[in-house]
Amino acid sequence: MSIMTTHENSPATKFFARVAAVEEFAYRSRHNSLDMGEEQGQGYVGQALGAADIFATVYADRLRFRPSEPDWKERDRFLLSTGHYAIGLYAALGEAGIVDRAELATYGSDDSRLPMSGMASYTPGMEISGGSLGHGLTVAVGIALGLRHQKSASKVINFLSDGELDEGSTWEAAMGAHHHRLGNLTAVVDINALQADGATSTILSTEPVHEKWAACGWYVERIDGNDVAALLAAFDRAADLSGDRPSVILCDTKVGKGVPLLENREKAHFMRIEEHEWQICRDQLTAGHTSKDL
Numbered sequence: 231m232s233i234m235t236t237h238e239n240s241p242a243t244k245f246f247a248r249v250a251a252v253e254e255f256a257y258r259s260r261h262n263s264l265d266m267g268e269e270q271g272q273g274y275v276g277q278a279l280g281a282a283d284i285f286a287t288v289y290a291d292r293l294r295f296r297p298s299e300p301d302w303k304e305r306d307r308f309l310l311s312t313g314h315y316a317i318g319l320y321a322a323l324g325e326a327g328i329v330d331r332a333e334l335a336t337y338g339s340d341d342s343r344l345p346m347s348g349m350a351s352y353t354p355g356m357e358i359s360g361g362s363l364g365h366g367l368t369v370a371v372g373i374a375l376g377l378r379h380q381k382s383a384s385k386v387i388n389f390l391s392d393g394e395l396d397e398g399s400t401w402e403a404a405m406g407a408h409h410h411r412l413g414n415l416t417a418v419v420d421i422n423a424l425q426a427d428g429a430t431s432t433i434l435s436t437e438p439v440h441e442k443w444a445a446c447g448w449y450v451e452r453i454d455g456n457d458v459a460a461l462l463a464a465f466d467r468a469a470d471l472s473g474d475r476p477s478v479i480l481c482d483t484k485v486g487k488g489v490p491l492l493e494n495r496e497k498a499h500f501m502r503i504e505e506h507e508w509q510i511c512r513d514q515l516t517a518g519h520t521s522k523d524l
């Protein structure tokens with residue numbers, strides 16, 4: 231039996247333990263995404279790697295769920311508005327125990343429960359069918375209203391992309407969430423500065439993003455979405471400070487994060503990766519993780 235000292239039990243020590251657990255979850259998820267991508271030889275691998283720290287924070291630290299009972303009534307709801315990020319979410323669901331890790335190898339194959347774009351009717355733990363883009367937050371508002379009507383303590387987290395800030399429906403939902411004082415709703419925006427047709431800034435300028443959400447009445451945090459400590463602190467602050475306002479966590483992320491070969495790839499939205507490159511990707515990911523531990 232170990233003797234617990236005050237220091238070992240301090241808030242800082244507990245926080246560091248949370249960071250370490252989430253980072254490990256994210257690292258394993260990134261490997262899952264590379265393995266799934268290799269099955270198809272291509273895919274939305276850059277987004278999966280970029281958002282891995284967000285998914286890990288949600289599933290390893292924030293969300294209340296039962297792995298063996300994905301439809302448990304009292305669960306918190308995580309909505310993936312960006313259906314094409316499904317590969318990244320499956321990677322996390324595998325680590326969370328909601329999907330069997332062995333099943334991840336079926337990704338994108340005929341008859342698989344893990345199609346390339348997220349669909350609620352196929353996959354345990356997938357709350358909505360994501361994309362057409364711009365719809366997730368509207369659905370999240372409806373679910374949050376419904377849960378409050380039922381006097382449920384469950385929370386709703388909606389994951390969306392910076393490309394979805396081009397969509398008018400996103401802003402209608404943002405105003406509606408404030409109007410209805412949906413304190414049970416959190417939006418997480420993956421700002422990777424990229425969308426299907428190019429750099430977000432060249433398609434439609436969405437900045438200043440922080441000010442726009444604040445003007446809609448939301449509690450706003452903007453952080454480095456690949457910094458797990460910052461993610462945890464932002465979620466903690468939002469839970470403490472937002473009151474009956476909806477909260478949004480704006481996450482600046484890097485496409486391909488953790489794999490330098492992919493971080494610097496030009497055609498990054500839908501990546502084609504050569505057969506010999508997959509092992510290089512895995513090795514780079516492992517090397518980066520190991521050097522962090524030293």
Ligand SMILES: [Mg+2]
Nearest residue numbers: 391392393424
């Ligand atoms: Mg984007």
